[in-house]
Amino acid sequence: MxxxxxxxxxxxxxxxxxxxxxxxxxxxxxxxxxxxxxxxxxxxxxxxxxxxxxxxxxxxxxxxxxxxxxxxxxxxxxxxxxxxxxxxxPEPAVKAISEYAAQGTTFMLPTEDAVWNAEELQRRFGMKYWQFATSATDANRFVLRLAREVTQRPKVVVYNWCYHGTVDETVAIIDETTGKTVAKPGSLGPQCDPAITTKVIEWNDVQALEDALKYEDVAAVLAEPVMTNCGIVHPQPGYHEKLRELTKKYGTLLIIDETHTICAGVGGCTKAYGLEPDMVVVGKTVAAGIPAAAYGFSADLGAKAAAAIPPELCDIGGIGGTLAANALSMHAMRAVLSEVLxxxxxxxxxxxxxxxxxxxxxxxxxxxxxxxxxxxxxxxxxxxxxxxxxxxxxxxxxxxxxxxxxxxxxxxxxxxxxxxxxxxxxxxxxxxxxxxxxxxxxxxxxxxxxx
The missing domain is CATH 3.90.1150.10 (Aspartate Aminotransferase, domain 1)
Known part of the structure; x- marks a missing residue:
């Protein structure tokens, strides 16, 4: 060597x-x-x-x-x-963005493009209902909030050295000496000890997954279907099947973050591997560089999420943003999904x-x-x-x-x-x-x- x-x-x-x-x-x-x-x-x-x-x-x-x-x-x-x-x-996106910008970019109101995008994402990823954000980081924040609200459970599970943007609960690792969840090196101003909110386990370790879920205090597992930010780390044969089996067994929601793994195909690994998560997050490339992301729900979870959001308080619940689903990003996304990606x-x-x-x-x-x-x-x-x-x-x-x-x-x-x-x-x-x-x-x- x-x-x-x-x-x-x-x-x-x-x-x-x-x-x-x-x-x-x-x-x-x-x-x-x-x-x-x-x-x-x-x-x-x-x-x-x-x-x-x-x-x-x-x-x-x-x-x-x-x-x-x-x-x-x-x-x-x-x-x-x-x-x-x-x-x-790419030409289709350049044309769509430059022409559309002349008629207004953001209104805090829906456009037809949002409907088209949701239907296309539904076709690709199999999730019934969709919402939009300005980044995959925000989308991940929002799905974790919704998961905790729907399940009334306090904790989330993520994987050692994972990456899901700057989501607070995910900026954590396993301490090599104690095996406990600790802040990731370089984490700036953690809101609290990450062990309060998060259980970190190793990818591909089925026993560690069950040990984390068996206390039934975990709202959701947030996972890339293939780890990407610490190198490309593929799932071992059967791991995704066990992940879905164990999350269902212990009443935990499964969130698949396809922000990087959309490189695998039009429906990411969710489509390529036949996965059946409760929620899917996509972002980054879907609007040709215009900040945009989306998160989808299964039909059952979507109904529960809608019921958990009081109409009179839906604007202050910690989900959303003035520029989320803005008209320009929706039009750019439609051009990308229909003509480029x-x-x-x-x-x-x-x-x-x-x-x-x-x-x-x-x-x-x-x-x-x-x-x-x-x-x-x-x-x-x-x-x-x-x-x-x-x-x-x-x-x-x-x-x-x-x-x-x-x-x-x-x-x-x-x-x-x-x-x-x-x-x-x-x-x-x-x-x-x-x-x-x-x-x-x-x-x-x-x-x-x-x-």
Missing amino acids: TEINREKLKAQYQKEMELFEKKHKKSGELYKKAQDSLLQGVPMNWMTKWAGSYPVFVAKAKGAHFQDVDGNDYLDFCLGDTGSMIGHA TEKFYDKNIPLAARFNEGVQGVIDKYDLPWNTTQLGCRTEYWFRKEPAQNGGQAEAAVDFELDQYMHLASLNRGILMTPFHNMALITAETSQADIDKHTAVFEEIVKNIL
Whole structure:
């Protein structure tokens, strides 16, 4: 097994930093200027974690590429971490958004597009009733509130190192020493000890799931059907069947978050795997970058949720938002669902993702590296451990921040953007075989430089 040469890694990273600053002078100037008005020089503080001396400032984008303010062109495999999975500025969405904006964007009233979207999401995911939000984070917040209200139970179950946006109950992990639920490292100002609201268990552990549910104090299990933010961690055979069986046995609701896993097909893993949850959440790419998300209910749960919301208090119950289901986002969503995010989209992209995966795995095998690759639909990823992780704890233990930063920076300097903070690529309709093969060549080059 070939090990990374850590001295070469440090030396090569320094070379890449020097090259980055040489190629991104205008981004550097903007970053310096922004220190006087933007906290830490960026509009969101996590942007400081991008590899390099500062983030690249974007000028424009189209399809699978974008250009920065210095005129550099990039093949984009990040695609807004799913937010632009359908590609940058797809024509049907551009046309729908630009034309519709001229007639008003938000009214706090329904439009015909909302009905069409709900019917289409119903067809794709099998959930009877739908509501809309401005982000998947909000949608997850709302479904957890509704679950607790309907069940009159206080707790939720999530998975170790999961990601469901900035939902308070989910910013928690399992303490390696005590096995207890604790705040995730870096969690800012937790409202309370997360153990009060949350039970964290490992993915694929059936016994841990039953142990968490058997006290009948859990309102809902919130799960991605395949874990994605700690690497792609697939369910073991039969796990989803046990998850549904045990949630029903103990009167717990099952919420499936398809925000990332919509990469698997038009109805995400819910459709692909034949899942039967009580609620489904989707977001990010469904409105071509216009902030929008949706959450659906089974017929039975929808009726219970409606009955639990007093009409005279429905505007102050902690669910909703002035811009939720705004007219522009509904129109953009309709354009995306009807003309872009179709079966044809996946028929083209999933084989290209397989080509990406095979190219990376070929380099890993050629140099006998202790890494692995995994794929889910048009999403693919490599991880710094020999075998694919079976749960979030295993995936997190394999994180190598120094190596991560190098791989991202070296790729960026060669015109390729990967998803930050892990090594994930998304394939969109405008990605070509030549794009895929370019990444394989770059991947081999930057790996060879640190062996």
